[in-house]
Amino acid sequence: MASTLSRLGNWFNERAPGFMPMYRKHMTEYYAPKNFNLWYYFGSLALLVLVNQIITGIFLTMNYKTSAAEAFNSVEYIMRDVEWGWLIRYMHSTGASLFFVVVFLHMFRGIMYGSFKKPRELVWVLGMLIFLALMAEAFMGYVLPWGNMSFWGAKVIISLFGTIPFIGDTLVQWIMGDYLPADSTLNRFFALHVIALPLVLLLLVVLHLAALHEVGSNNPDGVDVKHGPKGNRWSPDKPTDAIPFHPYYTVKDSFGVGFFLMIAAFIIFFAPTFGGWFLEHDNFTPANNLVTPTHIKPSWYFTPFYAILRMIPSFLGTAVWGVLGMFGAILLLGLLPWIDRGEVRSVRYRGLGFRIGLAVLVISFLALGLVGAGVTAELIPVWFPGADVTTVENAFGRLMVLGYFGFFVFLFIYTHFGFEKTKPVPERVTTHD
Template sequence: MNVITRIADWIDERAPGLQAMYRKHMSEYYVPRNLNLWYYFGVLNIVLLANQIVTGIFLAMNYNPSVAHAFDSVQYIMRDVEWGWLIRYMHSTGASLFFVTVYLHMFRGIMYGSYKKPRELVWILGSIIFLALMAEAFMGYVLPWGNMSFWGAKVIVSLFGTVPFIGDSLVQWIMGDFLPGDATLNRFFALHVIAIPIALLLLVVLHIAALHEVGSSNPEGIDVKHGPKGNRWGPNVPVDTIPFHPYDTVEDILSVSFFLIVAAFIVFFAPTMGGWFLEHDNFIPANNLATPSHIKPSWYFTPFYAIVRMIPSFLGTAFWGVLGMFSAIVLLPLLPWIDRGEVRSVRYRGRGFRVALVVLACSFLGLGLSGAGVIAELIQAWFPHADVTTWDNAFGRLMVLGYFGYFVFLWFYTRFGHEKTRPVPDRLPPGH
């Protein structure tokens, strides 16, 4: 008996629940054998969450959450702390890559119907994780106290001022002052470093636990857990599944290794990504008297920021734009009840759903480009004499219609449209 076996036996005698937990969630958790590249983004999310927590701890050791010293403390980390520049770039790049993998992970769920019964709770928990991640990222964006951080905080928090009756009080309560300052930095630092990460970790555990109760989805949209039983791993094991460990974990290791190579290339050679990951204005100290030429949030918020901008003000208030932004997020956890189609996977759904899915993806990307100012720049470059604002607004509003139109269309299509679907196989196809 080797040392590892003796240690495992020693632990099992004193905490037998750990061994049972390992079997339930690893060696005896069976996943469909046809999972494709779209299913790698879940484990990448876990890797990036770990990266953000670890690098965030080291950054917090040298950060000073005060107006007088916040910007200088970040420069101290970058210039004087040994390997501080690497930790900071790993954290800032990790934040952007986190949203890349989260968006792709959510799109996969929509594409393959992973929000449908019996996985509604898994999807709802994932949507709450997304909302918590947005709050975490926004507060982290403010902490470097560059000029875009200051003005971004002022603009975004001021959106809450459109709430009827309590708007002004709500803005002052969030910022702790009439303008972003020491109170804002201190409370954002506490929430960013302690409160929200704890909530995120709890939500991720619940998300995974809920997933392992009902089983993973698959590209065919077949519920293999309740299908035929009996294969080489036991008579009660679904026939079209393999153990998560070691088979799926080996593939995950390969995907994580490739992803880390790409991430390392960005960190070492293009950490700012031309101003997309780290804006140029954020390398300038915060100045409430010097407004950046184009105030915009980080790229991962620009689709929702564009919705605020593109919905016209009514009676002198931007409340409807803010309501539209929050509605765009709230619609996501409601998808299991909006989509009443019987078929899960896009592979077997009707042509209307497939077209609508493409429209949703294009609209979301278009909103992101519009919110980042790219569309306005392209119009100005290609059509110098055109009215940039008019054409940019027309494009943005078309994208807003495309985004919300997806949910409206899906509701009508799956109730009254008599969706013509392809026959769904009883088992996973051979060759996987």
């Protein structure tokens, strides 16, 4: 068997001589810091979920109908009559939500440990482009089941472009292909969701990984691994305090994958709707342009940005400021390498102000998610009997908007004008055992 595999390997290498050097560069000879912790699982988990979404999406397209008259029924056909169709559909819908869970945690780790700082600015910007493409992909996929919330969600989100001066109304009709979401909307969203955006996502992921492997991975200490005369135990010319990605981190990531799959399987088999968070109850009824859901809201992973849109009031007779605020909230994340000029990367050694600011950012983001999902509107009458729900919700939501944007303003002033008092940073990563 060993001889046969060796001959096959030689045969392959003779015909694809560039494959093995590429494999070694990105796997066995890619040295990653040896002090990775729990937060470093989420990058590989995001790649895992991306593969799941592509594979399950392929099977779903085999029975889906891109027609306003048949789309909802085709999804019901998949759920009820296609062999294992219910499992494929729930793997895809649960995977969409879990994708954003791991991506949000992956982004938080990058902010916490300063992975956006020099020389990894390009890695961060490519990651933010992946995030934007993922949001577009998720929105278009959300419309395809053609439930009632899908229909009204599409109408509301696409109508946001109507706030653009002069060309807004024309742009809305051009995107929808009609005066209301209809067959043409489904057809173009299906094409973008199934073909165009997955190709963009895959290209950006490859570029993201390639850029990362050019500059090397960051670590919880935010300290670059050392290149010196001592080297490491494997080779004297390799980085100190670093180990080959394969097999060490591929084995470690396999443990994280196993644990993640158990959580995903529990949700798929026992709580696929996740109480209406992963699959809204209104989406189990067909789209109807005459019946508006009680509360129109997007999927949970869009709710923080939707809340920003809602909480910013109209000014000078236009609602464009809310739209600008919503997109600005994402743009500011992409500009972090230039907003934060702190000399220290990791939160472990940064000043107290940065830690408090990061906590405010997280709390504000989560609270905005609750506002956008309508949870606060349900809790206010319970916590504050007799209070005007709209007034209290607007006050709370606008405070959280200030907290979110305030983080970036504070970070710019805090780091550009030298107010940050940092702790001593170690010369080497602190885990050597």
